[in-house]
Amino acid sequence: MVLDLKICPACGDRAERPRVESGLLVCAVCAHRWPFRRLPLFALTGPSGAGKSTVGPLLARRLGDLALVVEQDVLWTGALRDDVPGHPAFRSTWLRMAAMLHQNGRPVVLCGTVAPPEFERLPERVFFSDVHYLALVSEPDALRKRLLARPAWREWDEERVEEMLEFNEWLQAEAPAMEPPVELFDTTHIPVEDAVDHVEKWVRGLLSGAQRPSEAIG
Template sequence: MYNVCPACGQYSEEEIDPAGPHAVCPACGHRQRFRRLPLFVITGASGAGKTVVCLGLVEVLRECVVLESDILWRSEFDRPEEDYRTYRNLWLRLVKNIAQGRRPVVLCGSVVPDGFERCPERRYLSGIHYLALVCDDDELIRRLRARPVWRGSSDEA
């Protein structure tokens, strides 16, 4: 929605004017107003409890859109050499578009802050706030070993 200029049809994610805030088309100069809302990220190691927390937040944070980051995961995003940048930028683009409906996003998934901060779509957000879930190592191992085989984590613990 905000990467294609409504005036000339060109695609760009290169320039914004935070004072507006406006997306600015580099081809024709058209300025498209948009809302800059924060993103709230709940992160942590596999087994730390992100999914359980995410499910609970859906019930209590009615003013937010609560999402689990794994819903968009596909094998073509498995590119550690680029630090999963394509995947993370896709998430930020989705968050930017959801924000236009006046609701911030709470995203539950494994990410370090640098993973989002270097993405071009980051500029469309007013801020990113991180909460890292942690638990005792022995508890983490117990949780990973208790997972079903299809999750692929019980042998790694």
């Protein structure tokens, strides 16, 4: 058995478009079928500066052994960073990584800037029972101030800040109409602990209505 769900454990073929039938992965080459944990993925998204990196470490302590909280930017490097617009290779790599982590029995909370169109159309989306999206957003003036206050090595110049402000505005306008819809939470005037409370309740609430992670084997 291999952890990479794109690779058939029987013949070793690497699927470009993985297939799931009746809760089992199916090899298109040898027709081998094998079970896997198909868990929900939680995307804690939103513009840079809205609080994801602040909430993430505190959320990891709160959720304990219920879920794994990971930071998207650790893979924002090399060829993945130089990908075409939309960064499908970067997004696909993250979905593959999350799916492998899910085989340990705990769902992943991914902290990073992403929108449903960037995940939902990818072949690796089939590895997840659901992808839930919660976006931390902010009022423009507060977001601008936070971004410009960041260390110089993060390279937040005016042009990049404006791009993020546009994304912040677009996300708030389009979130309800996306498929699936994106839940919004404004952090402008919210203490950090209250933001962590909100995200924790979001994760726990969605998991409480689903199968327990350790039992969710396809």
